[in-house]
Amino acid sequence: MKENVQSTLGKFKMEKSPYIHRLRWHSPIVKLTFWSFVFLGLILVFFFRPPSSSSPMASDFSRRSLRTSSWGGPAWEKRVRSSAKVRSRNGISVLVTGAAGFVGTHVSAALKRRGDGVLGLDNFNDYYDPALKRARQALLERSGVYIVEGDINDKALLEKLFEVVAFTHVMHLAAQAGVRYAMINPGSYIHSNIAGFISLLEVCKSANPQPAIVWASSSSVYGLNTKVPFSEKDRTDQPASLYAATKKAGEEISHTYNHIYGLSLTGLRFFTVYGPWGRPDMAYFFFTKDILKGKSIQIFEAANHGTVARDFTYIDDIVKGCLAALDTAEKSTGSGGKKKGPAQLRVFNLGNTSPVPVTNLVNILERLLKVKAKRSLMKLPRNGDVQFTHANISLASRELGYKPSTDLQSGLKKFVKWYLSYYGEGKKSA
Numbered sequence: 287m288k289e290n291v292q293s294t295l296g297k298f299k300m301e302k303s304p305y306i307h308r309l310r311w312h313s314p315i316v317k318l319t320f321w322s323f324v325f326l327g328l329i330l331v332f333f334f335r336p337p338s339s340s341s342p343m344a345s346d347f348s349r350r351s352l353r354t355s356s357w358g359g360p361a362w363e364k365r366v367r368s369s370a371k372v373r374s375r376n377g378i379s380v381l382v383t384g385a386a387g388f389v390g391t392h393v394s395a396a397l398k399r400r401g402d403g404v405l406g407l408d409n410f411n412d413y414y415d416p417a418l419k420r421a422r423q424a425l426l427e428r429s430g431v432y433i434v435e436g437d438i439n440d441k442a443l444l445e446k447l448f449e450v451v452a453f454t455h456v457m458h459l460a461a462q463a464g465v466r467y468a469m470i471n472p473g474s475y476i477h478s479n480i481a482g483f484i485s486l487l488e489v490c491k492s493a494n495p496q497p498a499i500v501w502a503s504s505s506s507v508y509g510l511n512t513k514v515p516f517s518e519k520d521r522t523d524q525p526a527s528l529y530a531a532t533k534k535a536g537e538e539i540s541h542t543y544n545h546i547y548g549l550s551l552t553g554l555r556f557f558t559v560y561g562p563w564g565r566p567d568m569a570y571f572f573f574t575k576d577i578l579k580g581k582s583i584q585i586f587e588a589a590n591h592g593t594v595a596r597d598f599t600y601i602d603d604i605v606k607g608c609l610a611a612l613d614t615a616e617k618s619t620g621s622g623g624k625k626k627g628p629a630q631l632r633v634f635n636l637g638n639t640s641p642v643p644v645t646n647l648v649n650i651l652e653r654l655l656k657v658k659a660k661r662s663l664m665k666l667p668r669n670g671d672v673q674f675t676h677a678n679i680s681l682a683s684r685e686l687g688y689k690p691s692t693d694l695q696s697g698l699k700k701f702v703k704w705y706l707s708y709y710g711e712g713k714k715s716a
């Protein structure tokens with residue numbers, strides 16, 4: 287060993303040798319310097335490259351960069367505490383992730399109305415119009431819910447939140463949603479639905495007391511399952527999209543954290559949720575926009591003109607299911623990262639049990655909007671869509687008292703009313 291070192295040093299001195307470049311390259315110091323420059327160069331290129339709109343991964347990371355500067359300090363902590371303060375007897379204190387999202391806004395408002403403590407968290411990413419998220423934030427602020435701006439991957443922020451408030455529950459709704467977008471920006475699904483979920487669970491498992499967690503899974507986990515209606519006992523090992531695969535992964539990850547750390551975890555499989563303040567990337571929403579603009583809409587159909595249908599579920603029914611899941615969630619059993627006994631692990635379908643063909647959805651919208659849609663039929667693309675969904679809700683009905691009560695016609699009526707008042711004045715564009 288010693289000999290080698292000496293001989294290398296010896297070679298280093300041979301300045302006039304014809305092999306001087308080769309010999310220098312073999313020197314560890316030269317190698318180290320060279321690779322240090324390469325490494326430094328890569329870091330500089332990575333951090334100072336201009337944002338590229340043509341690269342979905344790049345736009346994803348620039349969009350989702352962690353914002354760590356906007357939180358902290360005594361005034362911020364006071365605001366956090368006040369928002370999370372329980373104001374009713376037997377109330378719970380809930381951290382709602384994805385609070386500026388569609389379901390997050392409705393759940394936060396409902397919890398606040400009944401006197402629970404609610405603190406929101408949202409990264410306000412631009413997957414769809416952030417102005418709509420800001421409008422939802424303003425709505426929640428008026429009812430006393432503060433939304434902290436941050437990403438669930440920011441562990442330091444999550445730890446700080448648990449340091450300031452001993453949350454009894456977490457309603458985890460922050461996610462990269464959308465079935466078809468997963469082919470355009472796969473990285474965003476890994477970032478939010480897998481890495482983000484684990485970051486949250488890591489903080490929850492170490493919190494003392496550990497909160498009980500209720501989180502949004504998806505009907506899409508049933509994938510290519512053909513047995514209807516979909517029951518929680520059915521197979522979920524054939525996801526048809528990366529989105530579905532990340533939600534299924536979330537269910538497995540829940541099992542692990544429940545098993546190792548005693549975290550109480552409830553996954554809710556939502557079935558195509560719609561309603562006022564909804565998501566502009568969903569069909570009922572952009573069909574409304576396009577019908578009003580006179581633009582043609584594409585209606586998917588399966589092979590041999592097969593009907594494509596969804597078990598569309600109205601937001602108020604989903605909110606009731608979420609609150610019932612929070613109220614029936616048992617306490618986590620661990621503390622400080624150690625399990626003390628078995629903890630609750632549940633998964634429920636939250637659907638409407640009444641699938642409606644997409645063509646009927648369009649018929650209803652036409653009647654409500656009083657405009658004829660320009661329809662074009664298109665073969666169901668192979669980009670993650672499944673032909674139909676249909677929830678069996680007997681488990682949720684038994685354990686949560688879940689009983690959806692809004693049919694698609696009544697729910698869409700409320701959506702259209704909201705849509706026209708929100709976008710109708712011509713000030714905002716959907």
Ligand SMILES: O=C(O)[C@H]1O[C@H](OP(=O)(O)OP(=O)(O)OC[C@H]2O[C@@H](n3ccc(=O)[nH]c3=O)[C@H](O)[C@@H]2O)[C@H](O)[C@@H](O)[C@@H]1O
Pocket residue numbers: 463464465503504505506555556557558559567568569570584585586594595596644671672673675
């Ligand atoms: O149930 C769920 O878990 C999922 O529900 C929706 O996914 P999806 O049912 O595909 O909802 P939309 O994208 O609004 O599509 C609704 C229906 O319209 C159809 N569609 C969509 C787009 C289009 O241009 N034409 C069309 O016919 C789809 O095939 C589907 O049958 C949400 O987007 C997911 O985030 C959610 O997890």
